[in-house]
């Protein structure tokens with residue numbers, strides 16, 4: 001079993017910086033590489049990035065010039081996944097393992113189309129309160145990775161063992177999941193409620209932590225995910241919803257989910273991966289999802305104003 005000794009990360013945003021900084025501190029900077037397009041490399045070289053106030057010691061190179069890696073981590077937004085997968089092509093050799101930290105239920109499928117399903121270990125990143133403003137990341141809780149494989153393919157099981165051995169060696173917080181598909185849907189349910197409500201109410205985690213309309217609206221959006229999940233054969237229930245609301249309650253009340261950070265920076269968000277996907281799947285099953293319909297309408301309305309700036 002080949003040990004993981006090198007990590008390549010695509011996306012130097014909130015999660016990319018959090019994990020990049022963690023790995024550099026554990027393995028040394030020679031074992032960690034970021035890959036990006038020429039423009040981002042130039043910006044990084046000029047401005048650098050900071051993690052909890054400290055300047056990060058990272059190497060970033062232009063896609064196409066990199067060597068194959070042992071572990072490739074995608075930490076971009078859903079809106080940039082295909083474009084960044086093309087940049088990462090040279091990072092992948094036969095024994096490269098790929099993790100996607102993206103929220104939603106479709107990034108693994110998209111990456112499997114590019115690189116082949118055998119490379120992918122399914123992953124959910126959760127529990128972190130990582131807020132990046134400009135080139136500065138702040139977090140108080142690094143959260144954890146939930147990892148697993150949805151089938152019993154022997155090569156994937158071996159890759160899962162390689163990743164767990166690596167995470168153990170790094171003391172990186174993670175949990176192996178028996179039913180990774182259910183975990184992905186459950187976390188997605190949280191994002192559909194929490195990220196979208198905080199975005200439209202222009203708030204912070206406090207918006208959904210305090211009893212009141214924000215919290216109730218988030219739960220109502222999440223209940224629509226439960227209905228869609230069941231129609232798709234994924235058995236989510238009220239206990240999963242309560243479990244994830246309890247997790248959201250542990251986050252810094254002044255922190256913000258990634259979607260709200262996009263809203264503040266006037267960047268297009270992952271709305272299509274959240275309510276967009278709920279609406280699509282609900283239509284397929286004839287399920288009415290008024291809360292997500294309205295959240296989707298409102299987020300698109302907010303984003304349509306960006307073009308007029």
Ligand SMILES: NC(=O)C1=CN([C@@H]2O[C@H](COP(=O)(O)OP(=O)(O)OC[C@H]3O[C@@H](n4cnc5c(N)ncnc54)[C@H](OP(=O)(O)O)[C@@H]3O)[C@@H](O)[C@H]2O)C=CC1
Nearest residue numbers: 011012013014015036075076080084101102103125130258
């Ligand atoms: N933030 C959080 O706490 C959590 C986020 N997630 C999920 O993780 C994913 C990443 O989120 P987050 O880290 O917040 O996102 P960010 O927007 O902070 O970071 C994404 C980074 O990717 C960069 N990027 C965009 N396009 C490319 C490209 N073509 N090549 C290389 N880099 C590129 C962006 O560059 P630029 O600086 O130019 O924008 C940015 O630095 C999302 O799916 C999110 O939903 C999951 C759990 C928690």
Ligand SMILES: CC(C)(CO)C(=O)C(=O)O
Nearest residue numbers: 126127128194257258259
């Ligand atoms: C809700 C949260 C913070 C969970 O870690 C998240 O997934 C995000 O910011 O997109």
